[in-house]
Amino acid sequence: MHLIVIIAFAALLWFNSGAPMNKLGLSPGVSVVIVFGEIVLLAAAAMWTSHRTLKTLAKDPSDPDDAQHEHHYYGMILQLVMAGVFVANLILTDWPGVVRGLFGKGPTFGLVDLLVLSPFIITMIVIWIVQYPVDRAIREVALNPRLSQGHSVHPVWSLRQYLSFNVRYQLLTIAVPMTLIIVGDDIIDHYRRPLREATGGLVWASDALMGILVCAVFLVAPVMLRFIWDTEPLPAGELRSNLERIARKTKVKYREILLWHSRGMVVNAAVMGIIPPVRYVLISDGLLESLNDKHIEAVFGHEAGHINSWHIPFFIVFATLTMLIAGGLVEVLRWVARHFAFAWLSFDYIQIIVGLAVVGIWGVAFGWLSYYFEHQADMAGADSITPGPEQCSKPCLMHSEGGPVGSRVLCATAADEFAMALKRVAALNGIPVDEKGWRHPSIRDRVKLLSDMSQDPSAGQRFMALIQTVKGVLIVGTLIGLATGAWLYWDFLLPASWFG
Ligand SMILES: [Zn+2]
Ligand SMILES: [Zn+2]
The missing domain is CATH 1.20.1420 (A middle domain of Talin 1)
Structure with missing residues (x-):
């Protein structure tokens, strides 16, 4: 939705x-x-x-x-x-x-x-x-x-x-x-010319202002959501101290752990906010009422995994890269229209084509990225509830004699426990185990990957290598895009009037 x-x-x-x-x-x-x-x-x-x-x-x-x-x-x-x-x-x-x-x-x-x-x-x-x-x-x-x-x-x-x-x-x-953002865009657009004149002819003054506005809205959005949704700080108690302990252990910083009132309709948890002063961890009333403490800690560990693996900043990198690709595509299509004298390829149509491309990128690539990040957060969730060797009750590569096998192997007991928490949350939300979402892999796939990682030492390493590659491609692609943009628009970047 x-x-x-x-x-x-x-x-x-x-x-x-x-x-x-x-x-x-x-x-x-x-x-x-x-x-x-x-x-x-x-x-x-x-x-x-x-x-x-x-x-x-x-x-x-x-x-x-x-x-x-x-x-x-x-x-x-x-x-x-x-x-x-x-x-x-x-x-x-x-x-x-x-x-x-x-x-x-x-x-x-x-x-x-x-x-x-x-x-x-x-x-x-x-x-x-x-x-x-x-x-x-x-x-x-x-x-x-x-x-x-x-x-x-x-x-x-x-x-x-x-x-x-x-x-x-x-x-x-x-x-x-x-x-x-829309109201800001409207106002900034209206003052485009005065802005340009006031900055001595800076062509991109209004765009820069718009960028600052978008960043500011994004930064404070968690504070808005805190009030748009019906939330209150999670009351003190054993659960809260346990969660705070996991947060300390995983070095996760946040403004507040919030209890989200949904009349029990939502069984979920979420983290929102890029920087700790405006970052909230949300736990819904439904989750609190229907999961045992171990499973709540597992879910919390999953959310902490999102934070520690920098998932929100990488989503922003993704958004930036998409914008750069869209901008590049507009330039390419304009060049094609000029070069081949395609009269029908007006700016309107270029906008429509690029708009569709952006929807495609978000629909497919953003979905994939989210899938990987969900799996990575699941690993963190299983890690957060890994028991000591005495409490591990399964044949386990991590707790096997002679120490862990492989550097990124999950405890079999923890993987199993986490899978149970996942299945329970899905059942309570009425989500079939094989249903995939735009941003969430199916529960079946998530459980399978966790079980693979607890049984095959190379599965976790392969997955981590994949994630690192994806993150690397995002960063390098964005840097290349920014550099290309700066090169293309070099003449416009600084107005001549600045140099007397
Ligand atoms: Zn998640
Ligand atoms: Zn184990």
Whole structure:
């Protein structure tokens, strides 16, 4: 879901900056009818899929797996269609023109962009409302075995609670930081000329300011999320001291360990923030209630692994490299258009082509990178719960006589325990073990790699070599990109007026 919201905002920044494209040459009236007609159509599609999933669930209410699969699958398709439709509106219709026509010239502080985006947001909320009965039905079925085992459970959420959670977590998580960026972009764009004059002709003054804004928003985003989500510092107690001990052991620094209230609906943990003063480790109430302390420590160790392996900074390197590639691609296509006199290859089309390429890079390469990082964090998680030799109860290469075999081998007991924690978290979240996400490998694959690493001394080494190569390629690629950019734009970098 977050990806879809990111795509929508990115498309807004990318396609809604110049004059309205309206590639189909539609009239304002037709454009408005199309945009609002799409909301109705998507709502109808969601009703149909919900109906089908409820029927699947009714077939065998004791086994919600099929219905759950279907619910996820349809949800994903609906989201992709929703994003595609929104991007199509930006490019093909006069919808952006209609909205802009409502305002005069001058900065609107992002208001035009947000209004252009509004049909997307309305559709998303309508689809949530339509899907609520399915979500509720599946959760109720999933609760039964827990109730019969005598676990205390939260009642399944009401429509209001469900909507509030989705709006906060799925939408505002991305929308609040992105809105700040869009508003900033609007203001900076309006003062492009004065900025250039004030800096003695610096062409990239406004871009630099934009870069600073994006970095600043990114840095303080965890503080925003802390309040957008319903959180409080994890109360003192045995668990907290255990987690603090692991953090000290793994040298992880953070601002606070937060308990995230989700009425037990989320069984998850996360770390957010690049630098310790604004870095939070989040543990959801669902995780706290349904996992034993050992498993919570395993999950915490996994999050600590993300921090210690510098995963967030590497995601930023990845984003920078993608931007450089996009910029390079724009230059190449402009050159091709000029050189071969391709009149049809206008700047609009170049933007569309490069936009698609960027979506492809993020969709595929960012997913891969995240897969590797998840596996690496899993290794750290298993490491964090590695017992002493006496407590290791399995045939284990690490605790075998004569010391560990291989430099990157996992304890078999710890790998097994961590796999159990993973499976439990997945089951509680209603995620099938073989379901892959954009950013998460399937539980089956994660468990398999851990088990390989505990049984084959070379598996861990091979994996670490792969990770190091990927990280190296990212850094070298980014440096080459930056150097090429500086070389291409050398003449523009410093204005002549600076040298009298
Ligand atoms: Zn992770
Ligand atoms: Zn062991």
